[in-house]
Amino acid sequence: MRIAVTGLGAVSGIGFGVSENIESLRTGRHGMGKPRFFQTTLDVPVSEVKATNTELAKRLNLNAERTYSRTALLGLMAAREAVADAGIDVSKKRVGFISSTSVGGMDLSEVFYNDFRTDHNRGRLRLVSQHDCGASTEFIANQLGISGFVTTISTACSSAGNAIMLGARMLQHNMLDAVVAGGTDALCKFTLNGFGSLMILDKEHCRPFDATRAGLNLGEGAGYIVLQRSEDAAHAPYCLLTGYANANDAYHQTGCSPEGNGAFGSMSAAMAVAGLQPSEIDYINVHGTATPNNDLSEATAIRRIFGDRVPPFSSVKAFIGHTLGASEGIEAVYSALSVKNGYVYPNLNFKSADEAIGLAPETEFAEGRRVRNVLSNAFGFGGNDTSLVFSRAD
Amino acid sequence: MKPVYITRTCQIANDQLVMDGVEAVLDYKEIIADPALRRRMSRIVKMGVACGLKCIEGLTPESIDAIITATGFGCLADTEKFIESIVANSERLLNPTPFIQSTFNTIGGQIALLRGIHSYNVTYAHRGLSFESALIDAAMQVNEGKKNVLLGAIDEITASSADIQRRLGMTREYELGEGANFFVLNATASGNKSAAVLDIDTRSGRLTDDKLIEWIVETANRNGIEISDLCIVANCNTATTDNIKKRLSLKNKPLQFKTCDYPTLSARALDFAINNSTANKTLIISDYQHINHSLILLGRG
Structure with a gap:
């Protein structure tokens, strides 16, 4: 069975919609800046979607008087674009929606908590009723009119990769005919302070794979892809999803092993599912958060697989930040277009190679390259490592 | 499957x-x-x-x-x-x-x-x-x-x-x-109590008892099981359980399971069904806050 990618949708700090995102990647316009849309005293760059919740609601033709979690708004924007792009009839029973998020409606819960903490009878309930991860998923599914299988995955930063993988497997098992899969996450105090407490936020603009890299920048957004069996596609697909795998590093709750065992496991297994040799991978969209630990561990795993023939690779994290539960949703969209149009994305802010890594990423935007297969990585807390393989449909 | x-x-x-x-x-x-x-x-x-x-x-x-x-x-x-x-x-x-x-x-x-x-x-x-x-x-x-x-x-x-x-x-x-x-x-049975999961189905949104009963019948039919042979584990409120009892002719009395509520209570209902139901075919009916519903059909290993 061939699984086709037939629809794409994305919103991030570098654009509303897929074409704005690609245009920013092409012209080197990143999304980093001081936090403007949520209250924090932390002075670190973040990649915010450049709109207030009210503006987002208006763009989505929602009643702007009502309360929505930002996670739900961002998710609806990207998922709606993906569904329209694929031209699928979502009213059919065997259309599924598989979403992921790492914090759900936390942006509202932390506002609720300010009143609630001193008196448990205080705090507006509408600010906390959307706290759970399933709330944004159900909201998006209802807005889209999807009434088939709906669920939410939450495995920290690899969440959306796992959502896409589940979608592909449900098509393989003939449990669904079409599935919208990806993830959404809004920035909030909770996650920014969480990564701050781990001391892995760079106060400067992050520099993936660079010798001077000193941590990550967070971002927000959403990305979804539509998957169908290729014979059911309404139009020529962007590409095929040929490989997927999740493996566990089982080394540390937040850090990654020096040998990159989990990353090695997920990349090798995803390529095995796709039936590909390392020489057939033409581009790797690396996880590349820009923490000293992640990039070294990921590079080590890549070397173990590709030896001295490492394909072109880059991290888009300096453009959009680490968007956590949304990251592989957005990056799957970029990867699909890499296969379709031969795009290779620039790894911003890379200047000097790290001797321990010994690899240099791509630094210029390219198009029309021969890209047969793209390997895309997403790694998360709990040693949770996911890799996807996107391949040419012809 | x-x-x-x-x-x-x-x-x-x-x-x-x-x-x-x-x-x-x-x-x-x-x-x-x-x-x-x-x-x-x-x-x-x-x-x-x-x-x-x-x-x-x-x-x-x-x-x-x-x-x-x-x-x-x-x-x-x-x-x-x-x-x-x-x-x-x-x-x-x-x-x-x-x-x-x-x-x-x-x-x-x-x-x-x-x-x-x-x-x-x-x-x-x-x-x-x-x-x-x-x-x-x-x-x-x-x-x-x-x-x-x-x-x-x-x-x-x-x-x-x-x-x-x-x-x-x-x-x-x-x-x-x-x-x-x-x-x-x-994929294979082992141990003296091993149960087979034969079917899992889910619904979201309000579900009337009429619709629930229709859904139970559909599920039994799809799996070629006589309704009367089912042992029902009711992870739903007692009013619904009573309605099921009234409307379906069951040989086994439904086992009322729900006495508290939390989102993953259906997992405990599954444990209960495996270790307590003696019937050949058991159906676990779950209702969480009247918004999420599931049917899990079990057979004996």
């Missing part, structure tokens, strides 16, 4: 450990030996990790092909602790432990870490269908040839969440509950 067999069950609820339906000694010190690690763990993490570890006791790490967990609300105590520290310390000098442990996949990740299990590891967090989603994934994994798939569900009560859920009207029918339930799934 081919049937999958549940070959082990393990439950921690009300400070009691129950393995394959038999009460056992719950000694956290023995299960999680590292005292520093144990101290750092919040109640839900300790309960979930211990339950998962007991469920795979004696199995080698290499023989476990997947760890799939489910939680409706995740690690609430850790989440609140971290939010509180953000407010109380004005975003300065925060202890990262509650943040790390607040992640929804903490329990699955910790089990993998403590036992060195490098296989597939995914967590579902989708309200009253979190466990059902995980069960569907687990059944697919077994059908894909995976062995010893560890499947678990965990939710906890905290004082704050209890107050919030009360204010939201979520405790009108039942008091809140909590617990951890883990299972090992395989």
Whole structure:
């Protein structure tokens, strides 16, 4: 069975919609800046979607008087674009929606908590009723009119990769005919302070794979892809999803092993599912958060697989930040277009190679390259490592 | 999909450990030996990790092909602790432990870490269908040839969440509950109580008893089972159970299971059904807050 990618949708700090995102990647316009849309005293760059919740609601033709979690708004924007792009009839029973998020409606819960903490009878309930991860998923599914299988995955930063993988497997098992899969996450105090407490936020603009890299920048957004069996596609697909795998590093709750065992496991297994040799991978969209630990561990795993023939690779994290539960949703969209149009994305802010890594990423935007297969990585807390393989449909 | 067999069950609820339906000694010190690690763990993490570890006791790490967990609300105590520290310390000098442990996949990740299990590891967090989603994934994994798939569900009560859920009207029918339930799934039966999962179906939104009964009949028909032969485990309110009793002619009296409520209670209902129903075919009917519904059909191994 061939699984086709037939629809794409994305919103991030570098654009509303897929074409704005690609245009920013092409012209080197990143999304980093001081936090403007949520209250924090932390002075670190973040990649915010450049709109207030009210503006987002208006763009989505929602009643702007009502309360929505930002996670739900961002998710609806990207998922709606993906569904329209694929031209699928979502009213059919065997259309599924598989979403992921790492914090759900936390942006509202932390506002609720300010009143609630001193008196448990205080705090507006509408600010906390959307706290759970399933709330944004159900909201998006209802807005889209999807009434088939709906669920939410939450495995920290690899969440959306796992959502896409589940979608592909449900098509393989003939449990669904079409599935919208990806993830959404809004920035909030909770996650920014969480990564701050781990001391892995760079106060400067992050520099993936660079010798001077000193941590990550967070971002927000959403990305979804539509998957169908290729014979059911309404139009020529962007590409095929040929490989997927999740493996566990089982080394540390937040850090990654020096040998990159989990990353090695997920990349090798995803390529095995796709039936590909390392020489057939033409581009790797690396996880590349820009923490000293992640990039070294990921590079080590890549070397173990590709030896001295490492394909072109880059991290888009300096453009959009680490968007956590949304990251592989957005990056799957970029990867699909890499296969379709031969795009290779620039790894911003890379200047000097790290001797321990010994690899240099791509630094210029390219198009029309021969890209047969793209390997895309997403790694998360709990040693949770996911890799996807996107391949040419012809 | 081919049937999958549940070959082990393990439950921690009300400070009691129950393995394959038999009460056992719950000694956290023995299960999680590292005292520093144990101290750092919040109640839900300790309960979930211990339950998962007991469920795979004696199995080698290499023989476990997947760890799939489910939680409706995740690690609430850790989440609140971290939010509180953000407010109380004005975003300065925060202890990262509650943040790390607040992640929804903490329990699955910790089990993998403590036992060195490098296989597939995914967590579902989708309200009253979190466990059902995980069960569907687990059944697919077994059908894909995976062995010893560890499947678990965990939710906890905290004082704050209890107050919030009360204010939201979520405790009108039942008091809140909590617990951890883990299972090992395989393609073949083993052990004297192993049950086969034959069908899983889910619905969201309000469901009248009429529609529910129609759905039960459809499910039985699809699986070629006489309704009268079914043993029903009712993880729904007693009014619905009474209606089912009245409307369907059943040889076995339905077993009323629900006495409390939390998003992954259906996992405990599954444990109950496996270890208590003596019928050949058992149907677990679950209703979470009248918004999430599921039917899980079991056969004997």
